Amino acid sequence: MNAKALFIYDENETAYRFNDSHPFNQKRLILTVDLLRKAGALPPESVISPGKAAEAQLYHVHSREYVQAVTALSYPEPEQKWLQQAEKYGLATEDTPFFPGMNDITMGLVGGSIRAVDAVMTGETVHALHLGGGLHHAMPSKGSGFCVYNDAAIAIAHAKSAYGSRVLYIDTDVHHGDGVQWSFYTDPSVCTFSIHETGKYLFPGTGAVNERGADSGFGTTVNVPLEPYTEDESWMECFSEVLGKVAEQFKPDLIVSQHGCDAHAFDPLAHMHCSMEIYRAMPRFIHQLAHQYCGGRWVALGGGGYEIWRVVPRAWSLLWLEMSEHAIIGQLEKDPELALPSSWLKEWQPYCSEALPSTWLDPVETWEPIPRRNEITQKNRQTKELAMLYLPK
Template sequence: MSAKALFVYDENEVAYKFNDSHPFNQQRLVLTVDLLRKAKALSGDSLIRPMPADETQLCSVHSQEYVNAVKALSADQPTDEWMHQAGKYGLDTEDTPFFPGMHEATSILVGGSIRAVDAVLGGEAGHALHLGGGLHHAMPHKGAGFCVYNDAAVAIAHAKSKYGVRVLYIDTDVHHGDGVQWSFYTDPDTCTFSIHETGKYLFPGTGAVNERGDGTGFGTTINVPMEPFTEDESWLECFEEVLVKTAAQFKPDLIVSQHGCDAHAYDPLAHIHCSMEIYRAMPRIIHRLAHEHCQGRWVALGGGGYDIWRVVPRAWSLLWLEMSEHPLLRQLEQNPEMALPADWVAKWRPHYGEALPTTWLDAVHTWDPIPRRREITEKNRHTKEIASLYLA
């Protein structure tokens, strides 16, 4: 093994763009990479580039019919026939509208997640991060939730077919990881764990605690739906307790984690009230479990995150600091008020137009307290107990 961690990135990944007003904005990749470089935490020898996924790889999860539709709707001017059929494939919605070059742009994202799997299971590195990935809502026959192809599911299928491994998939996005769950719902060798805001109030409306898998895959689906306005302490309590039991029972060969950072209080598309602390703590927990259960083999992907200025760059940078075991983490433990690189803040503040955070973590002591904290915590603990019901 030649490296602790590798960072999969290609500037062309920003081509995954629905339109100028869409909340899914891959400019967050540029912001994150720039923050890491200005923090002197991302060296050139850590970077590897993806190759686009090929059709065989895409069809390990998606139907040939759907791939054909994505290709046809990727033209600069799709035919009227294909435009009329776009709704059949979920590609005519406000959330997931077709766009020119869609197939090519998404194939690179899928290829990046496959490249991360190969880096880890091929022995190049112990860990690999692909922030362009994490498109966890796409279904075998349909796009959904800003996701055209499901790179996470394809990467897992690739890991299983090429290397014969048991995969634990961990989804920390505030939205339920439905596309990955349903792709492996009957598979006893893939365990999907998702912590998210309850689907009672949020897209995609699934991820109930009683969704546990089916057939020989029963027990390998774990969902931990959290109440709106959940805060750091309750979120992390439920995440760690259920995940530790899940990993111990399932005994994975590889962990694939999805790191949507939209459970932050600033995120505009959800109702969870967590701070940057969960984005420091969750990678640390996953990192520990990777070394406890699968010889450190860990692939991490991006995901949701719609406050691209104040939240995503910090959260994803903390993930890379953990994966690469960078000394900045120790400094942050000693000084929780440690400042972000001043040149990063100065560079991007004019583009945002408002004050950017100046520290890695949030000053939560200045935030207004959440009403009903006790009731929310108690409800989450009840959910945690149900989620743990069949776990040793």
């Protein structure tokens, strides 16, 4: 092995940008990379560039017609016939509007996730992280939920076609990983696990516990929809108990995980009440599973996260610190109040209207308790039991 973990990144990935007021803001990549560098946790030799997907690789998941539409709508002035069809392809919505250069820029993000799979499966590294990826809502013939191409699904399809991998996909975004689920709903060689806020109140409205796969893929779709205002302890109980049993039954060759960090209490687009603790604990659990079941082979991707100042940089940094087994992770065990680098705070505080957190973890003891905690916990436990009724064999 050449490296324990590789960090796949290129500042050009920040060009994935719909418009100036859109909540999907890739400046969070710059903030995260800068935090890791100022913490002394991202040596230059760990960073590799993403490369670009080949068009043929998109067809593992997306229709030729859809790729043609994305390409046509990427010109500075698209032809009228494509403008008239943009809505049909999900690219004229407030969430996912087409933008100039969209095709090339998104193919770069897809290329990064494919590069991560190749790095892990060829033994170049044990773990690979591509924070520019995780666009899990895009459908075969439609853009959706800020996602143009589904790099997560394409990377999984690549792992299958190039390496014959049996893949466990783990989605920790607060929004259900619908695009990946439906791409492999009948496929017994891909198990999709998604823990998210219930779709009763949140986009995309899917991810119910009774969505379990179909035909020979029955049992290889596992959903854990949690109640609004779920907190750390209940989230981690449901996550670890269900996922532990899923991994034990499915026995993957490769884990691909998506790390949206929008279940945090500060995130503006959801209703959960978790702290930075789950973003320390979730990667640690996945890390253990990777070594227990698939020789450490683990590809991690980014995803949602719309509090780009106070949440995303810390959450994604904790993921990399766990993957690379950096000393800071051990220090946090001894000192939960460990401070962030003062140089990072000094650099970015002038641009943020609220006070940036000064520590890696949150002072949850100062947060106001959720009044329905017991009721929420009990409902989540019922969901957890239902999720474990038909697990993959």
